Amino acid sequence: xxxxxxxxxxxxxxxxxxxxxxxxxxxxxxxxxxxxxxxxxxxxxxxxxxxxxxxxxxxxxxxxxxxxxxxx
Numbered sequence: 001x002x003x004x005x006x007x008x009x010x011x012x013x014x015x016x017x018x019x020x021x022x023x024x025x026x027x028x029x030x031x032x033x034x035x036x037x038x039x040x041x042x043x044x045x046x047x048x049x050x051x052x053x054x055x056x057x058x059x060x061x062x063x064x065x066x067x068x069x070x071x072x
Contacts (some may be wrong), residue, residue, distance in 0.1 A: 001033045010043040018050045 004025050006014070014021045024046055031037065039045045 001029045003032050004029045004042045004046075006042055014043060014046055014050075017047075021046065021050075024049050024053070 006025075011021075018024070028042065028046060028049065032039070
């Protein structure tokens, strides 16, 4: 629906954080269109949705969090 507005830098950053971001962008776009919703910051909204996805059981988003000094 071309209603999710991201700059090239924002998109690149989101793509690095979450390789499946294109799917979330499509979901956000469809949700905004179907519900008539608007958001002040689409990148921030997508990051919130990414966190929500991480919390779901069986999520395919890897958790790379670690303490300083630890290696992955």
